[in-house]
Amino acid sequence: MKDLTAIEQAPRDALRGLQLERLRRAVAWVEERVPLYRDRLRQAGVRAEDLRSLDDLRRLPFTVKADFRDTYPFGLLAVPMDEVIRLHASSGTTGKPIVVAYTRGDLETWSEVMARTLMAGGVGPDDVVHNAYGYGLFTGGLGFHYGAERVGAAVIPMSGGFTERQLTALTDFRSTVLCSTPSYALHLAEALEEAGIASKDLALRVGFFGAEPWTEGMRDALESRLNIMALNIYGLSEVIGPGVSVECPERKGMHVAEDHFLPEIVDPTTLEPLPPGATGELVLTTLTKKALPVLRYRTRDLTAIEPEPCACGRTLVRIRRIMARTDDMLIIRGVNVYPSQIEHVLMQVAGVEPHYLLVVRREGALDTLEVQVEARAGVAEAGPEAMRGLAAQVRRRIHEVIGLGADVTVVPPKTIERSQGKAKRVQDLRRQGGTS
Ligand code: AMP
Ligand code: ZN
Secondary structure, X not given: OOOOOHHHHOOHHHHHHHHHHHHHHHHHXXXXXXXXXXXXXXXXXOOHHHOOOHHHHHHOOOEOHHHXXXXXXXXXXXXXXXXXXXXXXXXXXXXXXEEEEEEHHHHHHHHHHXXXXXXXXXXXXXXXXXXXXXXXXXXXXXXXXXXXXXXXXXXXXXXXXXXXXXXXXXXXXXXXXXXXXXXXXXXXXXXXXXXXOOHHHOOOOEEEEEOOOOOHXXXXXXXXXXXXXXXXEEXXXXXXXXXXXXXXXXXXXXXXXXXXXXXXXXXXXXXXXXXXXXXXXXXXXXXXXXXXXXXXXXXXXXXXXXXXXXXXXXXXXXXXXXXXEHHHOEEEOOEEEOHHXXXXXXXXXXXXXXXXXXXXXXXXXEEEEEXXXXXXXXXXXXXXXXXXXXXXXXXXXXXHHHOOOOEEEEEOOOOOOOOOOOOOOEEEOOOOOOOX
């Protein structure tokens, strides 16, 4: 496999040896430098030199999002500020942002894993990378930027928004690669259609979509409407940003950059490790980061390790598409619902666009779910009767698939707010403060 770096196709034994050696170093690093880890490791009665095999990972303490908040802004840093050369932040939904830091070496690592991400889609020096992930505190923009530079591609630092300008760049600069959230890519696809620009007249070939949950149906829509191969990418600020894992062209799960990030799947309630194939919470340990290493970080993202080897030749394990976060689950009249399940249903109904908003209310003692979804242009033109018929069809499908009665409103095209970054799909008006 000439396109793969040596580590991506290393024998499992060699990789595990490297992981253990790096894990020991990472534990020693935080033991010495981060009070929170020193205390927790002491409480757990484990030291770096006690780690004899990767199974000993389970003896290490977990890290959670609240640990970032409790030590805000710099309490988890393992190096002095003069070694830090970059800060990013993730806003989250409540309170203070999560602040993350990088040394020069960390940025090297990040560029390397992002280069590997892009190379998984065949990106190289001849490519023109249209990067519509947000530049700024969000890790998406600069993460892809550095990766694209590393592979020698020409990167266009578009960031999100200014859709007109995006269309001009896509058309005139002959972009071959699109990087954005899937919801924004869909928005761009619509804007192209409206401007009368056919995707076959563009040079786009591959897209790297992530930072929010999306479905196979959405992949099909993006692939056909943009005439590209759509690859799923995953990462999170607390661990590094994008670059943790990426699909190869087989598109059957995302390979984890296991030489830098050690994945586990645990039962979110008991926190016991789960075997390959079982769905649970993804837990990640950084093996090489210096400024902000994390031990067993609970991502809240639900997925499973794919047990089968991949046909692409990579030996790195894959995680399955992340359909939900443990904290995204809505409980409506006792039924557990994830926004992605609703998206899945919507993708199967011809006549609606996958732009949608879920509004949850409490009326008396009863929770209600309203699903607002946009009609395709043709349906909207056919009049209110057609819109109502479509709403009834969606309502029926949601009831059949999820077992929940929902109020469905089919709204005219372009009425649901577009996001340039991560889409906001849920308004939970039951909670204090209104939205989530
Ligand atoms: P942030 O740190 O702000 O970039 O947010 C990271 C979070 O975005 C992750 O923990 C996931 O919940 C979500 N996320 C990132 N990539 C994906 C993806 N490909 N599919 C589903 N969710 C994703
Ligand atoms: Zn593969």
